[in-house]
Amino acid sequence: MFWEQLLNGLTLGSTYALIALGYTMVYGIIQLINFAHGEIYMFGAFVGLFLVTVAGADLFTALIGAMIFCMILGMLVERIAYRPLRGKSSRLSALISAIGVSIFLSTLMALIRGTNTTRYPNILEINTYHIGGLEISSLQIIILVVSALLMIGLQLLIQKTKIGKAMRACSQDLDASSLMGINVNRVISATFAIGSSLAAAGGVLVGIYYNAVWPYMGMMAGLKAFAAAVLGGIGSIPGAMIGGLTLGVMEIMGVAYLSSSYKDAIAFAILIIVLIIRPQGILGKKITKKV
């Protein structure tokens, strides 16, 4: 049972990681906790559902479609709700604006779709494979593989491309990057676009895996992913991945070996303990305060 539970944990964790990446990227560059990120993930799940049910798309098309839609949505949110506030008012106003966007988006979806839970149709044949004593379903393989590919793709983008280099520069110092001729607004837009598309992918995968999408699904998932990002060290991309996987495994093991009643309590208690010992998170860098 241990290995099966570990697999359950890794699958759950990789969806957390996909969402956590968006938090950590945005925070890394503009130090904003984008509370609307969970709702972007929810929109991704619904756009995927729409493509599958109405347009009859397959999983791959739905995934790409949802990612593109949320890319635009993410940039739009940044343009409308965050950019006008940037530099002009305190960081707190942007945070409040983010909470506003979050409520707006979830309520908007509730108005469009109603609040009941809906499911993805069965678009995939679910096979179960036996590897040793371990049972693994094709869905779990798909989620793990797609998440891994997306994360590798992200690393390549950040490390090997020009826009990635610009992002890294911006995360070190926005003003200096701007002085060096980097179009900071474009980099921030790109950050939102990439983060949002990863969240959308997470939304579609979760929709298919758990068969449940509803307008308020982003709230708790966003909170967990945010916790995962903090656990891994907010601002650090590998940290978000490790944080997501760790949180997922901790939650599942908590249910499996301790008690389901304390599922969230266990996960968050471990989070608090890690942060007491390592305030910067698992992979976070120690920040020497600039004055």
Add this chain to the structure above:
Amino acid sequence: MYFQGKTRLAIVLCLMMMFSLIAGCGGGTNETNGDKAAGDTIRLGFLGATTGSVANYGIPGEKGMKLAIQEINAEGGVLGKQLEGIYEDNKGENSEIANITTKYITRDKVAGMIGDPCTGLTKVAADIAQKNKMVIFSAGATGEGVVEIGDYVFRNTLLDKFAVPVVVDWMLDDQGWKNVAIITSLNNGYSTALTPVFKQALEARQVNIVLEDSVNDGETDFTAQVTKLKNSGADVLVFTGYYTEAALIMNEVQKQNFDIKLIGGDGLYGQDLAKLGLSAVEEKVIFYCGFSTDQPSAETEAFLEKYRAEYNEEPDMFSAQYYDAVRILADAMETSGSADPTVYKEELAKLKDYPGVSGMTSFREDREPVKSPVFLLTVKDGKFALVNKLPVEVK
């Protein structure tokens, strides 16, 4: 103090406005002859929500009540008088139902009140009704502490504490399941109340409970719980929550590729069970409830026909229970020869083996209803289908 004509008029108008604000909650339909004591008709007040989050219970309830009143009037009424229903929407809110109950009693001078379908709201109304010596007849409250409020409080619904032992007997004797797992939804009051009822019934039969686990409403990841269930050696799963989580649990069971049936209460009675579960719930989820349109008795059959003709839709448990409640109340008035609650409540309490459209109904000495039979339903081809009818004995 003397007021000039216009001032006096203004004061009178103000008072009238205030009065209508206090009394006219929800802008009801039958307020025209407000203060007139009910002389020529016998009035019944409807308690239920037709808007808001529990409107799914109130809307069919109101339809059932209207149908019953219409029929009784066509048959010549009660005690030579016509029945008149008064319908206000309490929106499922405690403050609204308190206002409406008071209005029914003091202003409309009703002879009895039918509703509410929810336990919490019924208790609010029952407190007021008991103090004013007014009969309240809930058509849906299943929770504890309702009829205990007083001798003017009645209810007409299948109670979990009577249904569950019958269902447990069926699980053990009919299906031969021996090892039972129970999953509770912790943030669901219905579920946390139903689990002890199941546990008590199972323990009374010395059943081996191999796994006790929990989920939360609103969660979607049940992989860990289902993996535990798979390794627990349980023959059957009892889940006491609502349909959404039941469907998601069964989806996960299907994904983890093993075979187990899920037994639950009428909290699973929602169309979304089939929509969310698809093939995972087909003939796998079985739940009990007090009403089914499958294999109806003669009374239910007649009710079904009339209801379909009147509303062009299928009745549900609530329309049947409201319908029965009105009928039972009218019978009690007729037999006791009075529409005075202090008189006819004695007759009402004696109800035994009433062949209602929602099943055979009797009141025990403590006025708790015992309804028979219990219906076991499952999902077949995306629709609810009858598995079995189980008789309930009055103890």
